Amino acid sequence: MMIKHIKGLNILLTIFLLTFASNVFANVYNAVDVIGQNTIDGTPVWTTSSANNAENIIGVNAINDPEGDMAVDTVHHRLFVNDSSNNRVLVFNLNTDGTLVDHNADYVLGQPDFDTIDFGTTQSKMSYPWGLAYDSVNNRLFVAEYNRILVFDTLTITNGMNASYVLGQPDFTSNTSATSQNGLNGPANLAYDSINNRLYAGDYNNNRIMIFNVSNITNGMNASYVLGQPDFTTNTYNTNQNGLNNPYGGLSYDSDRNYLYVGDSDNSRIMVFDMATIENGENAINVLGQLNFTTTDSGTTQYNLSTESPYGLTFDQENKRLFVTDGLGRVLVFDTTTIENGEYAINILGQINFTTAIYGTTQNNFNFPSGTAYDYVNNRLYIADDNNNRIMIFDLIKIDTDSLDDGEIGTAYSKTFESSGYQGVVTYEVGSGSLPDGLTLTSDTLSGTPTTAGTYTFTIKASDTWTDESTIEPFTDSKSYTIEITNGSTTRPRRSSGSTVSSRYINLISIGKTETANDLLKQYPNQINQVITSFNTPNQKDSPINTIKYKTRTLKYKMIGNDVKELQSYLNTHNYPVSLTGPGSLNNETTYFGLKTKQAVIKFQLANNLVGDGIVGKMTRGVMK
Template sequence: MAKRVFLDTSCGNLIHPWGGKLKLFFVLFLLISLYLSIPVSSVLGYYTNMPASVVLGQPDFTSGIAGNGGINASSMNNPLGACSDGNKLAVSAANRVLIWNTFPTRNQQPADLVLGQPDFSTETANIGGISAQTLSTPFGCWTDGKKLVLVDQANKRVLIWNTFPTQNQQAADVVVGQPDFITSSGAATASKLNLPVGVLVYNGKLIVSDQTAHRVLIWNAVPTTNGVAADVVVGQTNFTTGTTGTTASKFFNPRGLGAYDNKLFVGDTSNNRFLIFNNIPTSNGASADVVIGQPDFTTNTANNGGLSCAAIFGGQSPFIPISNGRLFLADGETRRLLIFNQIPTTNFQAADIVLGQSDCAASVTGTTANTFGNQPIRMGAEVNGKLIVGDQANSRILIFNNVVATPSIGLYPYPEAAGNGRLRMRGNVRLGQWDRYSLTRSKLTVSVNGGSEGMIDSLYGLREDAHDNLYEFFHEYDPKPPPGGTEGYTLKFHANSSNADESYAFYFTPFEIKS
C-alpha cells in the first residue's frame, strides 16, 4: 500500500521507498541579503520605473495644476524643497512652508500649519515686511523632528527654529547669513550668503551650499546667535572669493547636499556631476575623492557619453538623501532619480535603479505616478522606507513607499522519487511583482545539514502569477542519514534578489514533512 506524505507542524517521520525512518526538517528562508539576518515582515526594494504611492498638492496622479483648488492647506505651487524626520513633513513652496505633523498617507492631504504666512490663503513674499516670521522663496530644509533649519533663498539667509514649529507663522530663533532678521543683502564672506540653496545638519555641523558664490560653507556647530561666521569653506581657498572651476576642489553652481558615514556629497550642478568627499572637510579648499556623472574631475559634459545610468545632466535638488548605504541623486534635466544601492567608490559609476523613466536611456516628461514634469525635480528625505520628491512642474510632492509584497518560497508537501535511491524536492519562489524582479539559479541556493550553500539543481517555469514572478525549482538529494547515526536531515533554501534592500531579510516558520 502506498504511503501518504503530508505537511504537519509536529515532529514526525518520512517513510521512504527504501524503508527506515528518517526525520526531514525543511527550513525555509528567503534572504534578501547574503550577510544580514534581520527578521521583518516586508522588503524594501525600489525598482526601475516604480510608481509613487501618495501625491500631495493634487487630488490624483494625473493632475498638475499650480494651486489646484486655490491657495489652501491642500494645494501647492512649485515646491522647491522638502524634509522629514519620518514623522513630520515640511515642504517649501511659493513663499511658505507647509507642515504635516504626522506623515501624510493619502492624496492631497491638507497640511496642519504654515510658516511664512499668517494663514493658508496667502503666498506673499515677506508679507508685512521682512522679519523672523516671513519668507521669500524658501528652498532646502532639514529637520530631525526637534529643530527645523530652512534656506530662505531670496532673503539670502538660513533660518533656524530651535524647537519644531507648532503654530502658523511662528518666528525663527536664529538667522545665519545676515546680522539680523531685517537685512537681506548678499555677499561672499564667512558670515554672509550670496544665494543659498541646500542645507543640512550632520554630526552637529551646519552645512550650506551657496550657489552663486560657488562654495559650500561649514559651521562646526549649529549657530545659536545671529550672523555667526562659518568655520570652513569648500570650493574656494578663502571666504572672499567666488570663482568657478572644474577640478576636484572647485564647483560651478553647487546646490545639493548630503552626508553619510562622515562623507560629504555635493551636487555640482553646472559641472553636471556629483562630488563625494570621503571625509567631511575640516580645512578650506578640500578636494573631492570620487566624482559621479563624469569619468574624471576635469570634464563636465552633460550626459557624458550619452544618456545612461552613469551620466548626469544638471542635478538641481537641494538635498541628497542617503539611507542605509543607498544613495539617491536627482538628475534634474532628464527628470529622473538615480539610485545607487551602494555608495560609489570609483568615478563614473553607474546607478542601479532609475525612477521617473522606463530605463536609463529614456528622458520623457509626464503627469503620472511614475513620471515627472518638465522642470528639475527637488528631492527630500528618504526616511523609514519613504522617498519624498518635489515634482516642481506639476506642483506636487510624490511619496514613494518603498515596500512591496513579501516574497515567499513554497515547497510541495512531499518529496518524490528521483531514481538511484535519491529524492527530489520541488518548490516555487514568488518574487516581487511581474517584470520588476528577477531570479537566477545562482541566486537560489540550498544547504544540506548545515553545510555550505550550493546552487539548486534546476530553476524553470517562470510565469506571471497574480502579478508576481513565480519560479518553479527542484533539488535532488540523497536521503541517507548523516554521519553519526542521527536521523535529523535539514534542507535550507536561500533566495537572493539583487535589487532589494540589503538591510532586510525574511524568515519563514520551519516545518517538517512526515508520513
C-alpha cells in the same frame, strides 16, 4: 532664483508627447501617492498640473513651484515641503508607518495662514524658500531663503511662528548678499550632520559650500569651513577637483562614512567630499556624472547628467543609494557602496531606460523633477515634480521581518520573510555572512534542522525586479539578522527572541504577554516564581540566561539582536527615548539598531561627556548603570 529649463517649452513637449508617453511609460516605476494634485477627498489625480491645484486657489492642499528640498521627521512623523512660489513651507502630519494622515497640510511656516502668500524679510516671513534640513535630535528645521538661513524650533509648531535664529544675516530684517565668513549670496540646498552638529549650506552664487557648527547658534555667526573656495572672500567658479560652479543641485550626507555629496549643477556633476577631517578648499575624493574632475559633458546616458543638473540629491543610509534628480525628466539611482568616478547609475525613475528623456504628467513620469527627500525607516522616496506642481511619493521594497527566532540543534526550524513596497517579482538571497549549519534559504523561507551550536550573523537581501530592461537593476533592501543555535539539552523554559528578565519587565513564555513585574506577580504568583527560579538557576552547560548582553558586546548602527532591544529599553527608561511612538518607543522596543537608536545613543553620550559617535562600546557601557 536660478534660471531653469524653460517651463513653456516643457509644457509644449508634454502636450505633444502625451499619447506617446501613455504607451512608453507602461513599464516605468509608479508613484503610490501625490501631494498637490488631488480631489477633495485626497484621491490622486495623475494627469493635472495646475499651480495651487486650481486657478487662483490657495489653501492647505495647494502647491506652486515646489522647487527646493523637502525634509522628513521620522521621530515626530512629519513631512516638510518647500512651496517656493507661495513663499512658505508646508508641514504634513504622517502616520507611524510614514504614510500621509491626509493630503492637507497641518501647519504652515512663512505665512500666518494658508491663504496668504506674501513674501517678506522678517522673523516669521520668507521669500522663495529653497533649502530644507531637519535636525531630529534637537527638533530644529533649517530653511534657506534669500541670502539667509532661518532656524525654527519645531518641537511644537504654530502657523506663522517666528524663527529662533538666522544665519547669513546679523538680524531678521537684513537681506544683504555677501562673500564673507558670515555672509551668503543665494543659499540653496542644505544638509545636516547630526553626529558632528554641522550644517552644510550650498551658497551657489558664491560657488561654495559653507559649513557651520550649530552646536550653539547665534545670529549671523561665522561659518567654520568652506568648500569650493580656498578662503571665505573668494567666489570664482572652477571645473577642477576642488572647485564648484553654481552648486545648487542638492546636498546629502552619509553619516557612516562622513561623505558629503554636492550637486555641482553648472558642471553637470556630483562631487564627493570626505568630511572625516575638513580643510578649506579641500579636494573631492570622487565625482559622479563625469569621468574625471575637468570635464563638463552632459547627455542622456547611464552616467551623464543633463545641462545644469542635478537639481536635487537624497541619500539612503541603509542601502547606500544616492537618488539624483536630472533635468531630463528622470531620477537616477547610484549605488555608492563603493564609488568610482563616472560610475553608471543602477536604476531610474521617470523613464523606461537610461536613453529616453520624455516629460509628462502621469503616475510614473516627471516634468522637471527637483527637490528630494528619503524616509529611511519606511523606504519611501519623495520627489518634487516642479512643473507639475506636485510631490510624487514612491515606495521601494522593504523587508518587514524585523528579527528571527533562535533555534535548537535537532529541532526543525522555519521562518518566512515578508516584504512590502515592491512592484515586480521579489527574490531573496544571503547577502553576507553564513547561515546556521543545517539551514537553507529557499525562495522566501529559511528552513531546515540546525546541526551546530553557535551565534550566526548574516544579511538577507530582497530584490524587486520590476522591469525587463536589462540595464536597470532591481530595487533592493537588505537587513542583518543574528540567530543563536543552542544544543537544546537544557530543561528550563526556552527563551524566545527578545525576552529578558529585569526588575521592570518579565516575559512569560507560557502566558504570552508582557506586563510590569508587579502586575504579573499579583496575577500569576506561582508561574512567576517558577520562571524566576529557572532563569536564575545556572545550568551546568549554559551561562546564566539573564546576562545583559549590551554590557558585554559593542553595539552600533545596523546591528540586530536581543541586546539591541535591551539597549533601547535602557534609553527609553532613562530619558533618552528612541522614539516617542511606534517601533522603538517604550514597550515597543525592537531588535534593530537603526538611526533613531543611534541618535538616542548620541544624546546619551553627549549628556555624559562622552564622544558622540553613536557606538555603544566600553566607555559608553561603563556609564550605563
